[in-house]
Amino acid sequence: MSQFVHGLVSKIEQVLPMAEALYKDLHQHPELPMQELRTSNIIAGKLREAGFEVTEKVGATGVVGVLKNGAGPTVMLRADMDAVPMKEETGLDYASRIEVVNEKGETVPVAHSCGHDMHTTWLTGAATVLSLARDSWRGTLIAVFQPGEETGKGSQAMLDDGMTQRFPRPDVIMGQHMLQCRAGTVGCRAGQVLTSGDSLLVRFFGKGAHGGMPQNGIDPIVMAASAVLRLQTIVSREIAPQTQTVVTVGEFHAGTAENIIPAEACLKLNVRTTDEGVRNHVLQAIKRICVAEARASNAPRDPAFEEINNFPLTVNDAETTRKIGGAFQDYFGDRFVDMPTQGASEDFGRFGKAWNSPYTYWFVGGCAPELYDKALQAGEIEQLPGPHSPFWAPTLHPTLRTGIETMLTAAGVWLAGRPTTSD
Structure with a gap:
């Protein structure tokens, strides 16, 4: 003792x-x-x-x-x-x-x-x-x-x-x-x-329309859902396997009724990394992927990104x-x-x-x-x-x-x- x-x-x-x-x-x-x-x-x-x-x-x-x-x-x-x-x-x-x-x-x-x-x-x-x-x-x-x-x-x-x-x-x-x-x-x-920790709010913009007339709208749910799937490839395809990195989408919010294409969709995601260089790459990759998915859907504007919090x-x-x-x-x-x-x-x-x-x-x-x-x-x-x-x-x-x-x-x-x- x-x-x-x-x-x-x-x-x-x-x-x-x-x-x-x-x-x-x-x-x-x-x-x-x-x-x-x-x-x-x-x-x-x-x-x-x-x-x-x-x-x-x-x-x-x-x-x-x-x-x-x-x-x-x-x-x-x-x-x-x-x-x-x-x-x-x-x-x-x-x-x-x-x-x-x-x-x-x-x-x-x-x-x-x-x-x-x-x-x-x-x-x-x-x-x-x-x-x-x-x-x-x-x-x-x-x-x-x-x-x-x-x-x-x-x-x-x-x-x-x-x-x-x-x-x-x-x-x-x-x-x-x-x-x-x-x-x-x-x-x-x-x-x-x-680890370091970064949380972001990503807001996707579309064009609202009747669910039965999708040709009149631009669906932000589709672009946001595509981004959710593609974001997982950052860890699996852009980061070395021996590097500890996690990208988690913890919230997905969109719409008010099943027969309305909404004008916006929002994701909240969290990133955990153990290296500052990897952290910077992941954060840039998130923005690159979300912007690309929005442009592929002919969104009226690029997504908006807001930092919720960050931990060193x-x-x-x-x-x-x-x-x-x-x-x-x-x-x-x-x-x-x-x-x-x-x-x-x-x-x-x-x-x-x-x-x-x-x-x-x-x-x-x-x-x-x-x-x-x-x-x-x-x-x-x-x-x-x-x-x-x-x-x-x-x-x-x-x-x-x-x-x-x-x-x-x-x-x-x-x-x-x-x-x-x-x-």
């Missing part, structure tokens, strides 16, 4: 009841991206109680807490706060039953089905422990609670709000995410760990990850694993780029051990509910404690003045 975190065990035990209550409260009261008013207010209060200097409304609803504790390194720990517009089906007695009005004026269900309530709880718990144990470390801790990760807007909103000028430059930036791995396990890797590549700094990985190995032993690259995307990396600071992002398991072991034995790991599943219900213990321990272990590499070592 690492000497630093070993010395904090009693403080962790002291904080766990608060963390569990906070998690259940946040889980029952999820908020959509950039609308995290209740969550940010609660977190600001917790940080003030712990003695942090707190700044609210950074990038709309972001919260930044700074705890200065003598001369030493500056460490930034980050968590995201937002939830997703979907209905929870876990059956938990603290499940979300929230419905809200979104930006479009639609009433939608909201749930913490990506685990950001756990992320927020972990950071609050770790920050509270470090406040209680100020005699064991030196330096400055910056606790960043970010809004709007799901839309990729939150980190940029905070940076646009002058974050790099308003707060000390971190020597290192760290973040973590819960996955459907075995609870109590921790995974990390150097280099590229998450997440690439862990090698030396920073080596130090953190060593500390995890010392503390967690065989519960620390080398995590493969994940297909999801994050906006966390923007903080490191803006400050020119090294960063590392890792993963913590949240699946009940008995469920995970049963699925592993049956060869059904892929069937376990995970992020963005309405059935994902992470087990509270040891997940709560593990996520607090990971943040303390990683932060201790810098704040404790030496790399953590085993007892």
Whole structure:
């Protein structure tokens, strides 16, 4: 066990009841991206109680807490706060039953089905422990609670709000995410760990007409449907097989009645890539194919393209990850694993780029051990509910404690003045 975190065990035990209550409260009261008013207010209060200097409304609803504790390194720990517009089906007695009005004026269900309530709880718990144990470390801790990760807007909103000028430059930036791995396990890797992500709205234009008189119209559904099929050839015929690339059309909207050829059809699509050159090629290929299909159908104008969101590549700094990985190995032993690259995307990396600071992002398991072991034995790991599943219900213990321990272990590499070592 690492000497630093070993010395904090009693403080962790002291904080766990608060963390569990906070998690259940946040889980029952999820908020959509950039609308995290209740969550940010609660977190600001917790940080003030712990003695942090707190700044609210950074990038709309972001919260930044700074705890200065003598001369030493500056460490930034980050968590995201937002939830997703979907209905929870876990059956938990603290499940979300929230419905809200979104930006479009639609009433939608909201749930913490990506685990950001756990992320927020972990950071609050770790920050509270470090406040209680100020005699064991030196330096400055910056606790960043970010809004709007799901839309990729939150980190940029905070940076646009002058974050790099308003707060000390971190020597290192760290973040973590819960996955459907075995609870109590921790995974990390150097280099590229998450994909870049781009989402687009493509609007095709035709000419409306009666369904029984198609010669009088130009059908945008046909051109959009043809584009959907042709878009899949980007991955299969334009990208090297060893390159991880995904193009997904997740929405297709057109028409109001079965006997009317509509004037427009809309696609929403998502791209995941692991290389910036490949990313640029795929985005250009999407536009080329959509324009070509529209012109082949004699469309009155080329399609219109609108960026919905974008996420940069997440690439862990090698030396920073080596130090953190060593500390995890010392503390967690065989519960620390080398995590493969994940297909999801994050906006966390923007903080490191803006400050020119090294960063590392890792993963913590949240699946009940008995469920995970049963699925592993049956060869059904892929069937376990995970992020963005309405059935994902992470087990509270040891997940709560593990996520607090990971943040303390990683932060201790810098704040404790030496790399953590085993007892």
